[in-house]
Amino acid sequence: MPNTVFKTCGEYLVELLAAYGVDTVFGIPGVHTVELYRGLPNTKITHITPRHEQGAGFMADGYARTTGKIAACFIITGPGMTNIATAMGQAYADSIPMLVISAVNGRHELALGSGRLHELPSQRNLLAGVSAFSHTLLRPDELNEVMARAFAIFNSARPRPVHIELPLDVITASAAHLKLPIVAKSSRPAPSPDSIQQAAQLLAQAQTPLLIFGGGAADAAQSAQALTERLGALTVTTINGKGILPPAHPLSLGSTLPQRPILDLLRAADVVLAVGTELGETDTLLFDSKPELTGKLIRIDLDPEQLYRNAAPTLAITADAKLALEALNTALVDHQPLTHTVAQAQNLRQQLQGLLSSTQQAHQRVIAHMRAVYPETMIVGDQNQPVYTGNLTDEPDTTHAWFNSSTGYGTLGYALPAAIGAKIAQPKRAVISLIGDGGLQFTLPELATAVEQGLALPIVVWNNQCYGEIKRYMQDRDIPTIGVDIYTPDLLTIARGYGCYAIRAESLSDLQVQLELAYQAAKPTLIEINEAQALHW
Incomplete structure (x- = not known):
């Protein structure tokens, strides 16, 4: 039964999120954030558990890009914040809204360097560079104003991540005296x-x-x-x-x-x-x-x-x-x-078509066949060679149907968790993760999240057993190709171990058949494409 006499700041925060229309939280509970979870059952907010805080941020990114809606991330102090910083950097560079809620050590412990669990010299300053603003909540009474500031940025300014951290003693402080505000959505500026x-x-x-x-x-x-x-x-x-x-x-x-x-x-x-x-x-x-x-x-x-x-x-x-x-x-x-x-x-x-190399034309054919299976297919890409070609050649039939991490911050491992976030946001829409074997190994454990959520998500892996684009870049400059030829494990076996379907596409027509089956499945499907074969399809 909810405690109607004593309501903590953590409980009030989730009620406030619901009032602003937040319906999804990505997070991994930790001892410093469990009090944020106390009030979740009293709302209609859905909680999704990624396998890494970077994955949480990328999922929130994909969720926002496809719907325009804000997802929140509940992140633990210290390592949780350094983990999600990369995802916040990608969202910051691409003007994607994201609300990151974290704990921080108690007010009387801040910046003392006394070796507290997860302690950083200044967690807020660390995140300030990848957020529109980063705020330490020193009293529950500040929360309404700070949240209003955050959503004013999301709704009327250049949207970017916002970080709000709550000291441990503030999360558990009483917020029984606070009342949910009437949420007024701010408008965007008109031209003169x-x-x-x-x-x-x-x-x-x-x-x-x-x-x-x-x-x-x-x-x-x-x-x-x-x-x-x-x-x-x-x-x-x-x-x-x-x-x-x-x-x-x-x-x-x-x-x-x-x-x-x-x-x-x-x-x-x-x-x-x-x-x-x-x-x-x-x-x-x-x-x-x-x-x-x-x-x-x-x-x-x-x-x-x-x-x-x-x-x-x-x-x-x-x-x-x-x-x-x-x-x-x-x-x-x-x-x-x-x-x-x-x-x-x-x-x-x-x-322009005549300028494409034979390799780029092969990439173009693969992407065109991926897109042809269903209208308005959303392709969420990583940093890999087919994506770089698609950046030039792909022509989706609607907006927000092609996005990837090669823009702005340029992170690897983005495509899988971002596609998960996109599919959670739009479960009836065809969503594909297009990723390389190197990039996939950055966020491979998020396969478990996709299985857990029962997502009909095809994960198309362009496998060339290397960091192909960097290798080509080095070769073009006569630099020894050190560190780019990587050991790639048996991705099909690993995917099956996570509970996914897994198959290797043998032709363009076979790729389309496998995509059609993947869209009807009750769990994700990893579809591997061998680069050496695909260049001749």
Whole structure:
């Protein structure tokens, strides 16, 4: 029976999470966090137990990317926080919301260095670099305000992880006097009318415009497509912006920004409109330089600082992408679109396809067959060679249907737990984890979580018994390939040991058959692809 007289801060916290609409928590209980679990049965919040705190963070990441909803992570003091820091770094780099709740040693023990269990000199400072903010709750009375700050960032600013830590004596302190607030969802900023008029005038006068839509515009796909067609402008997306334009849209150049013809197009454009993108090196693959622009640059972003990074704008607009694009469409309602650009786009697409190597074309075929089994298939990738090719070539039929860890922070092992989070969030949707044999070994134990949850999740493993992309990078620079040829165990046997189905695909048609079976299964299926064979499929 719940104690209605004495309610702890830990119990109140889970009630507060439920009030904000949080319905899923990823966490591994520990002696410092068990008091957070006392109140969970009194809510409708589902708890998922990963096998590593990094997995918890990646699952929360995949959950948020596919639904826009916030998942919380309950993480123990010390090693739990250092474990989840990598996942928070990936989410921070890719602007993904995540709420990390942790314990910390008692208030009277902080920063004393007295050797307490899990003690760090400053846990909050450690996490500050991978979060929008990291806060130590010193009194239960602060919790409503701090949670409101967190959700204000999630809802109206550039979304990133937030970390709230509760000292052990605060978790168990009385919160019986606290009342759940009326949750008011904050809105995102709209653009100023003057800036929209300036942008519309620049775009209306442009003869060679180029539109770039990033992940920040992924929830504004309809408005982005309308603007593309209203202008008749050539358009590219970043990796996280895939799906903003439908496959083979006549003005779409896909997510091919790193390719030389598109970089040349960027340099030659008289006006570039960049919406919700960093224009960073993982978008352009310009590792030693920044994008070259000779024309005018209009940038739209939620983050005012980001407007000035990597490429200086002619016009900077701090605003929500959807609101800004809607306003631009209204301002340009009578504009006559360019007509020559459709043929130009077709020629460029043929040119770009011709630039792919035979290996990349093999990757392209594999991914196309993966996507063809079900509509709106979500492919969650790691850092491996097929994913790098797919970043250039894959054209999903909706947004949030292709994402991976090669963007931003660039972590290995992401694809399996992130796909688990995505599948938990959207159980009726086809979700695939696409990962290499090296990356899988970073988070292999999360197979147990997928089995435990009974997820019909195909895990497609590109097996080349090495860190293939790094090996190629070393070979291209005449560097001895030390440390990249790794021992890869029998992944099929291991997967079966975890309780998964496991099979090796022998052809493209066989891959599709195995995917169809995996979607109907009551547990995950590991599908191994041998690289040496697949390159000849």
